[in-house]
Amino acid sequence: xxxxxxxxxxxxxxxxxxxxxxxxxxxxxxxxxxxxxxxxxxxxxxxxxxxxxxxxxxxxxxxxxxxxxxxxxxxxxxxxxxxxxxxxxxxxxxxxxxxxxxxxxxxxxxxxxxxxxxxxxxxxxxxxxxxxxxxxxxxxxxxxxxxxxxxxxxxxxxxxxxxxxxxxxxxxxxxxxxxxxxxxxxxxxxxxxxxxxxxxxxxxxxxxxxxxxxxxxxxxxxxxxxxxxxxxxxxxxxxxxxxxxxxxxxxxxxxxxxxxxxxxxxxxxxxxxxxxxxxxxxxxxxxxxxxxxxxxxxxxxxxxxxxxxxxxxxxxxxxxxxxxxxxxxxxxxxxxxxxxxxxxxxxxxxxxxxxxxxxxxxxxxxxxxxxxxxxxxxxxxxxxxxxxxxxxxxxxxxxxxxxxxxxxxxxxxxxxxxxxxxxxxxxxxxxxxxxxxxxxxxxxxxxxxxx
Amino acid sequence: xxxxxxxxxxxxxxxxxxxxxxxxxxxxxxxxxxxxxxxxxxxxxxxxxxxxxxxxxxxxxxxxxxxxxxxxxxxxxxxxxxxxxxxxxxxxxxxxxxxxxxxxxxxxxxxxxxxxxxxxxxxxxxxxxxxxxxxxxxxxxxxxxxxxxxxxxxxxxxxxxxxxxxxxxxxxxxxxxxxxxxxxxxxxxxxxxxxxxxxxxxxxxxxxxxxxxxxxxxxxxxxxxxxxxxxxxxxxxxxxxxxxxxxxxxxxxxxxxxxxxxxxxxxxxxxxxxxxxxxxxxxxxxxxxxxxxxxxxxxxxxxxxxxxxxxxxxxxxx
Numbered sequence: 001x002x003x004x005x006x007x008x009x010x011x012x013x014x015x016x017x018x019x020x021x022x023x024x025x026x027x028x029x030x031x032x033x034x035x036x037x038x039x040x041x042x043x044x045x046x047x048x049x050x051x052x053x054x055x056x057x058x059x060x061x062x063x064x065x066x067x068x069x070x071x072x073x074x075x076x077x078x079x080x081x082x083x084x085x086x087x088x089x090x091x092x093x094x095x096x097x098x099x100x101x102x103x104x105x106x107x108x109x110x111x112x113x114x115x116x117x118x119x120x121x122x123x124x125x126x127x128x129x130x131x132x133x134x135x136x137x138x139x140x141x142x143x144x145x146x147x148x149x150x151x152x153x154x155x156x157x158x159x160x161x162x163x164x165x166x167x168x169x170x171x172x173x174x175x176x177x178x179x180x181x182x183x184x185x186x187x188x189x190x191x192x193x194x195x196x197x198x199x200x201x202x203x204x205x206x207x208x209x210x211x212x213x214x215x216x217x218x219x220x221x222x223x224x225x226x227x228x229x230x231x232x233x234x235x236x237x238x239x240x241x242x243x244x245x246x247x248x249x250x251x252x253x254x255x256x257x258x259x260x261x262x263x264x265x266x267x268x269x270x271x272x273x274x275x276x277x278x279x280x281x282x283x284x285x286x287x288x289x290x291x292x293x294x295x296x297x298x299x300x301x302x303x304x305x306x307x308x309x310x311x312x313x314x315x316x317x318x319x320x321x322x323x324x325x326x327x328x329x330x331x332x333x334x335x336x337x338x339x340x341x342x343x344x345x346x347x348x349x350x351x352x353x354x355x356x357x358x359x360x361x362x363x364x365x366x367x368x369x370x371x372x373x374x375x376x377x378x379x380x381x382x383x384x385x386x387x388x389x390x391x392x393x394x395x396x397x398x399x400x401x402x403x404x405x406x407x408x409x410x411x412x413x414x415x416x417x418x419x420x421x422x423x424x425x426x427x428x429x430x431x432x433x434x435x436x437x438x439x440x441x442x443x444x445x446x447x448x449x450x451x
Numbered sequence: 452x453x454x455x456x457x458x459x460x461x462x463x464x465x466x467x468x469x470x471x472x473x474x475x476x477x478x479x480x481x482x483x484x485x486x487x488x489x490x491x492x493x494x495x496x497x498x499x500x501x502x503x504x505x506x507x508x509x510x511x512x513x514x515x516x517x518x519x520x521x522x523x524x525x526x527x528x529x530x531x532x533x534x535x536x537x538x539x540x541x542x543x544x545x546x547x548x549x550x551x552x553x554x555x556x557x558x559x560x561x562x563x564x565x566x567x568x569x570x571x572x573x574x575x576x577x578x579x580x581x582x583x584x585x586x587x588x589x590x591x592x593x594x595x596x597x598x599x600x601x602x603x604x605x606x607x608x609x610x611x612x613x614x615x616x617x618x619x620x621x622x623x624x625x626x627x628x629x630x631x632x633x634x635x636x637x638x639x640x641x642x643x644x645x646x647x648x649x650x651x652x653x654x655x656x657x658x659x660x661x662x663x664x665x666x667x668x669x670x671x672x673x674x675x676x677x678x679x680x681x682x683x684x685x686x687x688x689x690x691x692x693x694x695x696x697x698x699x700x701x702x703x704x705x706x707x708x709x710x711x712x713x714x715x716x717x718x719x720x721x722x723x724x725x726x727x728x729x730x731x732x733x734x735x736x737x738x739x740x741x742x743x744x745x746x747x748x749x750x751x752x753x754x755x756x757x758x759x760x761x762x763x764x765x766x767x768x769x
Contacts, residue, residue, distance in 0.1 A: 256652055280654040294652045297645050297713075308642060309653040311635045318634045362653070 036108035037117045038101070050095075051075035051088035054107045078106045082136055096243065098129035105136060115146045120379060122153060127409060127442065128241070134160055154186050154382075155410070164189075207231040210401040211253075211370050216262035218248040221425025225262060228420050228427060230370065230403050233396045237404045237416035240445045244422040246405045247289055250372045253403075254286040255279045256294075266369060280309055285363030287356070289374040289405070295359040296347045303329035303343035306362045313365075332361045337387055353384025360391060371395060373404045377411060389415055409438055421445050458707035459719045461759050466726050473729065477736040485736075487614055489728050494616025495606075495678045496698055497724040501627050502671030503699035504720040508631070509644040509664045510712025511560065511567035515552070515574030516672045516699060520692030522582040523548060523673060524680035528591035531599055538599040546673040552578070553669020557662030575696070582688040592685035606681030616678045620721075623671070628717040640664060645713025701748070702727055705755055726755075 022033060030037070045053060051068075052059075054075045060067045075088035084102055092100060101121055108116050118137070122130045134156060141147055141162075151157050157164060164176040166189035174189040211230040217223070226249055230236040238246040251257040252273065253264050259273040272278050276286075288294040296305050306329045307314060314325040329343045338357045340350060347355055356376065363371055373392075377385045392402055392415065406412050412419055413436055420430045421444035429444040474480045499516050506513045523545050530541040552574065559570045596603040608615045631637040642650040643660045651657045679695075680686050704710065705726055706719030730751055734744050 254652075275656075276651060277654045277656055286652065288652055293646075294648045297642060297649050299645070300642075304638070308638070308650075308655075311638055315635045318636060319629065320633055320635055320638065 549673020
């Protein structure tokens, strides 16, 4: 897709646009043809307002100065088309991820794009936001815009697609017409084999308590308290809408966010909050939501990433012993199935799924008692997703407790032993897997308290 | 790692070409006295350039070292010649002050969260002003160094034909090389400089790690301050050490440190220092008007960085 967008040049092959063979050698050329590209990782400038972003690089101008009024009016028109109730003057930094996504779409519309390429547009959106986006995409299609929609979320593909092309390892793996599109067939094309349903069996056995969170208050919601506990070997999931304060809760437990109040204890021993180092030493690991920003040093090698939190284990007198470090990294990388020729490969050159395995690997080396996973499979392909679930199960079998934050409903319903649902900083209910339904979780997520 | 080595190869080749060119145009370049004097300067500049390199690796900058040389130099001269303190006490006091000032920078940058550029720019102005005030704007000298000849010999003496500052630099380079490239602490420095958030999420105490870089830079500046003061033998508070911070930054950047942080090697910084000194020397030996000194240096640094950019782009597109 980067080839179409003009970011990368093709090695071979040809492209036709409206029947004419074309060469797309720059982003500009691609825009001229009427191709708009919405990237998976959003890259708007959050120091500008909405209008500034929509018209970035082609600001209407008069005498060399930006014509603010005109830009504002045109942006307002596009926002209106999309049914967005936002002023074009709103700074982007005040918008949610979903709203920013809409701004990107507004930009595409104002470009009068004939073809719109969307790369994982919903990977950071919540359910209701996804619904809204899907509606907009349908409207665009009805207006004659061709849409290439790249997604790992099969549910929305089934809802949206007129035709599905599956790619596997950089090749066409097969095509499905509208009436052939179903979950099973798509998965089969993507992984090249039948996949057992992506769920883990529920574990109902009684287990001793491992992590206890009591009256925890975060900076985001300083006057709301959250209490729950996670048992040894249990997968406890925090579900809810984006902005419900789930990531803040887990980051406060891990110590990267300051705690306003409350206590956390591990096997009955109180954990001093506010320092990731202390949390790690006590046996807590966190796989953060933002893999490239906080999970990894992307331009470091797999080895250096995997051993970073535990580097002291491979050192003597403060000096790293290269051999021991490399061996440990190679072994860990192999055992979690990172697909790379060696651990000297830079993390940036790995796929999302493999990057996530590296982040997992770095915590597994620390042998945590509690592993916190924040959106563990976001932007990860189906095959790697299954592998990550397998790793999770292996860990819980060894007695590791997993505290997971997830917005992926299939994941919440499929892998958790218990689900805690959050709404605006409070825990509105805790459900066991047997009690879990999509509707039940949504009801709690929008604030209805469990009877 | 390969990329970094290539970066050093580039500057190494540039250095060799330059040396051969200067040597053919003026054979005095390879004369014993010239080499010895250059080695002495390389020793003094190299010591604080390594400190600056460490700070740059954490993504910061230290603009204050030149003024620190003036302040510490003035104080050192006064302690020795006016207060008649013992040389050991004076040296320890100087190193202690350098370290303390570095710690102050580190505190302001990591705890108060001020920008390194601003903190050390204020240091640049403040220390210069205090130096001039304390010295009453008068030059402070060491005279014949009576009673602390041994100390002066550290700056002006030689051992086995090698100038003492050069030997001190070699020792410090080995230590700093091991610390930066082999130790857990060094890895943490690079991690914090490359991506502070990711480092923090990996359990690294990033404020302490980054702050410690300024402490190290302050300590190394203290060492260099003593040597430079004795080398010039008199400290004129308004001009002593002027622009030295920029020589250090230039050496580090020429040697492959990225101002964005997370990149750089001790070997590279040393090569950068040597290159700058050869350039200085070239201006003298080739009879280029000394007023062009800075222009030559600026042009060569620009060319060096440009060549590096072109080379790495070629390598990336391959």
